[in-house]
Amino acid sequence: MAVDLTLDVLTVAPALLGAHVRVHGVTLLLTEVEAYAGTDDPAAHAYRGWRPRTRHLFEPPGTLYCYRSYGIHICANVVCGPAGSGSAVLLRAGRVVDGLEFARSRRPGVPDARLARGPGCLGQALALTLDDSGRRFGQGGLELLPAAEPAVATVSGPRVGVSVAARRPWRFWLPGEPSVSAYRASPRLREITSVLGDPHAG
DNA sequence: GCTTTGATAGACT
């Protein structure tokens, strides 16, 4: 049962848990994702509309959108939702199920369970670069394979490192997976929190 | 032009 990427991002995101992503010789089972609802979502890169950097977000569902974070990391998103909505699912973490040798060589000294723990690590394990942004799943060796069966259970919570709309529980993960990254509030949110109180409450 | 800011990760106390 393939995931219909044209559905709402909040439907697509949890449906991608357990799915496989294959690129650059490594296959990853997705264990953690976050939903970003395009121009409706203050935390999304697409919120302020089309920009040169975010152009691939506005391409058809099934497009890969990669961006550079904090100077050194490459994070990957799957564009989804209605065409042109700018919605995407951030791939935060996964478990390497094939191509372990490649992933290990790209992240020397890292235990297998942590090869793709966190969006920056995931990009590194998959050897993603900004040149991969704009590629389409299903073409040129970039594949998105649906989960063999729907996830037994999923959990949701606030998105990591997001300083706005922090109350939207749009992070989804598979409970009990060692490859799921720990929650970290945005540095900016932490400042705000210290003054206004806990934004996770309520 | 110049300043601010991250959808981070790893090192450190």
Place this chain on the structure above:
DNA sequence: GTCTATCAAAGCA
């Protein structure tokens, strides 16, 4: 638990 390297874009003047 806290601190920060690092750099491309965005935002502003």
